[in-house]
Structure formats: C-alpha cells, structure tokens
Amino acid sequence: GENVEQHPSTLSVQEGDSAVIKCTYSDSASNYFPWYKQELGKRPQLIIDIRSNVGEKKDQRIAVTLNKTAKHFSLHITETQPEDSAVYFCAASIGNNRLAFGKGNQVVVIP
Amino acid sequence: DVKVTQSSRYLVKRTGEKVFLECVQDMDHENMFWYRQDPGLGLRLIYFSYDVKMKEKGDIPEGYSVSREKKERFSLILESASTNQTSMYLCASAQTYQETQYFGPGTRLLVL
Numbered sequence: 001g002e003n004v005e006q007h008p009s010t011l012s013v014q015e016g017d018s019a020v021i022k023c024t025y026s027d028s029a030s031n032y033f034p035w036y037k038q039e040l041g042k043r044p045q046l047i048i049d050i051r052s053n054v055g056e057k058k059d060q061r062i063a064v065t066l067n068k069t070a071k072h073f074s075l076h077i078t079e080t081q082p083e084d085s086a087v088y089f090c091a092a093s094i095g096n097n098r099l100a101f102g103k104g105n106q107v108v109v110i111p
Numbered sequence: 112d113v114k115v116t117q118s119s120r121y122l123v124k125r126t127g128e129k130v131f132l133e134c135v136q137d138m139d140h141e142n143m144f145w146y147r148q149d150p151g152l153g154l155r156l157i158y159f160s161y162d163v164k165m166k167e168k169g170d171i172p173e174g175y176s177v178s179r180e181k182k183e184r185f186s187l188i189l190e191s192a193s194t195n196q197t198s199m200y201l202c203a204s205a206q207t208y209q210e211t212q213y214f215g216p217g218t219r220l221l222v223l
Contacts, residue, residue: 009151032209043201043214044154051209089154097161097208098144098169103153 003027003100004092012108019077021105023090026071032093033066033073038104039086047088048075080109114138115204115215123221130189132218134202142208143185145169145177148199148217157200160185161208192222 006023013019025033034049050057050064050073057064061080066073073092077084087106091099118133134143144159156169158177166177174196178186185204189196199219203212 034211036212043216044212045214046211049211093209097142097167098156098159099208099212101146101154101156103151 002102003094004090004102006090006102006105008105009103010106010108012110013080015080015082015109015111017080019075019080019084019107019109021075021088021090021107022072023074023092023102024070024072025092025100027092027094027100028071029095030071030092032099033064034091034099035062035064035075036089036091036101037086038089044089077107080107082109082111085109115202115213117200117202117215117218119218120216121219121221123223124189124192125223126193128189128192128222130192130220130222132187132189132200132202132220134185134187134204134215135183136185136204136213137183138204138206138213139182140204140206140213141182142205143179144203144205144212145175145185145187146201146203147171148201154201157187159208192220194222196220197222 031052036044038044063076087104091101145157146154160179176188202215205212
C-alpha cells in the first residue's frame with residue numbers, strides 16, 4: 001500500500017472557517033512529518049513540520065498534530081483566507097533516508 | 112536565501128531523444144532529489160543523492176538515470192525519452208532528509 005495517504009483529496013471551506021487535512025502513514029519508524037504548500041504555478045514550500053517527540057506544533061494560523069499510536073497526523077488551518085487556497089502535501093520520513101509524500105489535497109477557500 | 116535552479120522551465124523533445132535536466136543548488140546541501148509531479152499522483156521520487164557520486168533509487172526510477180559529479184549539481188537523464196515521461200520535473204535539495212527540502216521552479220517536459 002501507499003506509504004502516506006491524504007484525505008480528503010479536495011476540500012472547500014468558507015473564508016474564515018477552519019480546514020483540517022489528515023494524513024496516515026504506514027512506517028512505524030517514521031519520525032519526521034513535514035507539510036508543504038504549493039500555490040498554483042509555484043514550487044512547493046515547507047509551511048510546518050513536526051517530529052515524533054512532540055504531539056502538536058503551532059505557527060500562527062496553522063498547526064500540526066501527530067498521533068503516533070494511530071499513525072496519523074493532521075494539518076489545521078484556522079481563520080482561512082483566500083491566500084490559503086493551494087495544494088497541500090504531507091510527507092513522512094521513511095527508512096532509506098528519504099521522504100514519502102502524499103498525493104496532495106486541493107484546498108479551496110471560498111470568499 | 113536558498114536558491115535551487117533548474118536549467119529549463121519548458122522543454123519539448125522527440126520520442127527516443129536523450130534528455131538532460133540540470134539542477135543546481137547554492138547552499139552546500141548534502142542531499143538532492145528529483146521528483147516527478149503529475150495531476151492526482153502527487154510528488155513521486157525518481158532518484159536521490161546524499162553525497163557526491165552517490166545515488167539511490169526512489170519509487171519510479173525506470174527509464175531514468177542521474178549524475179552527481181559535484182555537490183551543487185544533480186542531473187536527471189532520460190536515456191530514450193518516451194511519451195509517458197511527459198510531466199513536470201521538480202528538483203529539491205536539503206541538508207538532511209529530515210530538514211526542509213527547497214524546491215526548484217520545475218521543468219515542464221513534453222515528449223512528442
């Protein structure tokens with residue numbers, strides 16, 4: 001199966017509401033979980049990451065939570081704004097010194 | 112600021128041609144990566160390198176090879192381009208695989 005799975009594939013939210021994207025991973029040895037944002041026509045950029053020794057990390061309107069027992073981690077965006085519209089990729093570190101990326105979530109913020 | 116550059120933004124090649132995609136980073140990063148991005152399939156790793164002259168296969172290495180003769184440069188080679196290699200190719204670099212990966216602008220390759 002896939003190393004990293006993302007759900008849902010597309011998410012539409014009203015401006016000002018919250019958005020949550022969930023990823024599951026299969027490698028129990030994974031210990032680094034970054035999230036990348038890719039705006040239309042641009043390159044992916046890291047927005048937040050979390051390591052396995054913490055359960056939650058926040059940076060202004062975005063946060064990431066990690067549940068190692070269940071092997072899932074989630075990106076939370078509060079007070080969404082039009083500039084949050086993008087594709088978001090989660091990733092997990094896997095055994096052979098690399099990351100495995102999910103297929104991406106399209107987030108659409110409706111003004 | 113970290114800068115990762117790729118040799119071409121757009122490229123059109125014929126089936127059977129040998130294609131070179133070049134990536135250069137200016138931050139002395141140890142690790143470099145080549146990804147392929149297709150709609151609905153996310154970022155798929157083709158090859159990566161953790162040191163000069165070292166290379167490791169990713170998830171989809173078939174039909175590709177790589178070269179890393181210098182630390183700052185990582186080349187992706189399509190030995191004999193095929194139409195199913197039409198895609199967006201993204202290069203990235205990072206000091207370690209558990210740190211920020213900095214992506215290049217991408218090369219959109221069309222194989223006719």
